[in-house]
Amino acid sequence: MDSDKRPRRRTDMANDQITLETARRDSLDTRLQALGDADLAMIRGRDKPVATFDNSFDNVSDNTL
Amino acid sequence: VLELLVIQPTALCNLDCTYCYVPDRLDSRRLPISLLETLLRAVRCSRITEEQKELRILWHAGEPLAAGIDFYWQALEVTKRIMGDRWRVRHSIQTNGTLITHEWCELFRANGVSVGVSLDGPARIHDTSRKTRDRRGSFVRVMRGIELLRSHDIGISVLCVLTSHSIDCPDEIFHFLVDNGFCQVAFNVEEIEGPNLESSLLKVQGGLIAARSHYRGFMARMAELNRDRGWPLAIREFVSLAQLIQDRRENSMHVPIVAEQKAGAILTMSRDGIVYSWSPELASGVPGVPDRFALGDIRDVKSIDDLLATQRATTIQREIDRGVEMCRRECDYFGVCGGGSPGNKFYERGTFAATETLKCALQTQELTEVILTAFAGPQAGRGPSLSDSRTVQPTVR
Numbered sequence: 111m112d113s114d115k116r117p118r119r120r121t122d123m124a125n126d127q128i129t130l131e132t133a134r135r136d137s138l139d140t141r142l143q144a145l146g147d148a149d150l151a152m153i154r155g156r157d158k159p160v161a162t163f164d165n166s167f168d169n170v171s172d173n174t175l
Numbered sequence: 176v177l178e179l180l181v182i183q184p185t186a187l188c189n190l191d192c193t194y195c196y197v198p199d200r201l202d203s204r205r206l207p208i209s210l211l212e213t214l215l216r217a218v219r220c221s222r223i224t225e226e227q228k229e230l231r232i233l234w235h236a237g238e239p240l241a242a243g244i245d246f247y248w249q250a251l252e253v254t255k256r257i258m259g260d261r262w263r264v265r266h267s268i269q270t271n272g273t274l275i276t277h278e279w280c281e282l283f284r285a286n287g288v289s290v291g292v293s294l295d296g297p298a299r300i301h302d303t304s305r306k307t308r309d310r311r312g313s314f315v316r317v318m319r320g321i322e323l324l325r326s327h328d329i330g331i332s333v334l335c336v337l338t339s340h341s342i343d344c345p346d347e348i349f350h351f352l353v354d355n356g357f358c359q360v361a362f363n364v365e366e367i368e369g370p371n372l373e374s375s376l377l378k379v380q381g382g383l384i385a386a387r388s389h390y391r392g393f394m395a396r397m398a399e400l401n402r403d404r405g406w407p408l409a410i411r412e413f414v415s416l417a418q419l420i421q422d423r424r425e426n427s428m429h430v431p432i433v434a435e436q437k438a439g440a441i442l443t444m445s446r447d448g449i450v451y452s453w454s455p456e457l458a459s460g461v462p463g464v465p466d467r468f469a470l471g472d473i474r475d476v477k478s479i480d481d482l483l484a485t486q487r488a489t490t491i492q493r494e495i496d497r498g499v500e501m502c503r504r505e506c507d508y509f510g511v512c513g514g515g516s517p518g519n520k521f522y523e524r525g526t527f528a529a530t531e532t533l534k535c536a537l538q539t540q541e542l543t544e545v546i547l548t549a550f551a552g553p554q555a556g557r558g559p560s561l562s563d564s565r566t567v568q569p570t571v572r
Contacts, residue, residue: 137507138507138508138510138511139423139424139427139510141547141551142420142423142424142511142547143424144547144551145420145424145546145547145550145551146550146551149549149550150417150420150421150424150546150550152402152406153398153406153413153414153417153546153550154414154417154421155406155409155414
């Protein structure tokens with residue numbers, strides 16, 4: 111049977127899904143790589159002794175708990 | 176690993192903020208110290224903590240100071256006695272700031288308690304939502320408490336809730352914080368949780384699309400002001416997301432681990448000894464069913480492992496896992512999010528097996544776009560205005 115006409119199987123669809131996920135992830139990752147290192151470091155507060163925050167529970171303002 | 180133990184010593188609160196999600200805030204019952212002892216022993220002998228050397232305890236409620244200072248002297252002593260030989264225990268408290276006295280400051284100093292104060296901005300903004308029981312603003316009393324903390328050299332971080340009244344005022348809030356010497360702030364959005372069935376951010380014309388635009392404008396302007404002044408403010412949302420972005424940049428397979436999604440990683444105990452896990456807001460239950468997510472009574476078990484092995488725990492965890500998997504499949508931002516907050520999902524969508532919430536849309540998606548717009552490329556972070564950036568359209572339905 112011509113592969114183009116072969117009924118699509120579950121594994122094919124799963125592969126399509128993985129491809130779609132990878133494409134989306136790559137899109138975000140590509141954009142993230144374009145960020146300026148120095149600016150990102152500045153936002154993260156690496157250059158000065160600021161608190162690190164913990165986003166595991168957002169009704170807390172500080173994670174120096 | 177038990178990453179955070181949240182203890183609600185009382186639901187009582189002297190304020191009546193418009194967006195509060197804690198029920199029974201006039202109930203003055205207090206956690207008996209004997210129940211605290213039972214909880215700590217159940218934590219100590221748990222399998223999930225057997226490798227642990229450190230424990231973070233957060234006193235939260237209600238207004239935690241409403242439990243009274245004598246309660247805390249006892250509670251901190253009991254904690255030291257039961258956990259002290261093996262664990263380094265770090266205490267923190269999230270307070271509305273209105274009940275702070277010199278005596279409280281001495282307790283915080285003596286025990287190294289980290290203090291977070293809820294403050295929504297200058298009086299005009301703060302007093303719109305954070306009101307006393309007789310409907311007056313609480314700003315003056317909060318600032319008095321902050322001054323007392325400062326007089327004892329106690330560092331303060333600010334928790335600021337963004338509502339429809341404040342989200343268009345980034346300049347006013349930024350200048351208020353910086354001019355008053357604050358250097359750490361977290362911006363929560365008003366969320367739909369527990370008894371708070373609506374968010375003012377969604378009640379404006381345009382609904383979610385408008386909320387996205389307003390949030391993005393607020394955070395972009397915050398970044399702009401902060402950058403122009405040399406980053407005087409550590410803004411939790413930027414610091415946290417920038418770290419997640421950095422992790423992802425270093426390893427494109429990296430996915431954040433979200434403690435709220437893991438049974439036992441966060442435990443919350445209410446004043447009556449009922450234990451909850453996952454998002455601490457789940458301890459608020461749902462209207463009419465306060466124990467909707469209760470795992471059990473601490474008096475009925477020897478170890479917290481017994482609570483995490485219940486049928487309810489297994490069922491909830493399975494549903495949370497389904498929701499996270501849906502996020503992984505459907506959301507472009509999964510690599511810097513990890514699947515969101517189960518509490519937000521349930522309260523907004525009625526199930527843990529859901530994807531996008533208001534918090535995702537704003538604090539993950541829009542904030543990522545703010546950072547990407549502001550700091551990507553050779554001219555990044557140096558443009559004239561970050562706050563003109565367009566709103567990202569929803570990618571998950």
